[in-house]
Amino acid sequence: MNMGNKRLKWIRLILWILTVAMGVTIFSLSAQEGPESSAASDAVVRFIIQMIDPDFDALPEADQISVFAFVKKLVRKGAHFAEFAMLGCLIRLLISSYGLRCGTRWSWLAGTLYACTDELHQLFVSARAAMWQDVALDSFGVLAGIMAAHTMLVLLDRYGKRRTGT
Secondary structure, eight states: OOHHHHHHHHHHHHHHHHHHHHHHHHHHHHHSOHHHHHHHHHHHHHHHHHHHOTTGGGSOHHHHHHHHHHHHHHHHHHHHHHHHHHHHHHHHHHHHHTTOTTHHHHHHHHHHHHHHHHHHHHTTSTTOOOOHHHHHHHHHHHHHHHHHHHHHHHHHHHHHHHHHTO
């Protein structure tokens, strides 16, 4: 076995581990019951609000509630998008390591199907719900991750050609 094949096998192994780990992370977050999930995002929201506006507590209560609800929605939807963007990136890199044709399409399909199963999973979790809007958002996250992976692959290809002089 030459050094190139050995290196590629290690890269694939690492990509498999990271991709599965991301899938498990998404599944674990979706398995949190409503109050647990809400408490976790509320802590992040409080931190963000305090960083942006240290005088937040001085606002009228109605304004605090409104701002908190808005930021909470951004945080929760942003988390959905980000976790699926990471998954999409990893799936695309993994598929690329095998040199499969239509890697972008297969990556998007795999990531979107996982988003569907993630929402179905939430039907069975207390105080959680499945929303088609989350599947759409997750699917766009997958697509963003695929685009990031594509950009990385193009840059790596250019760097490799520059290094070898071809």
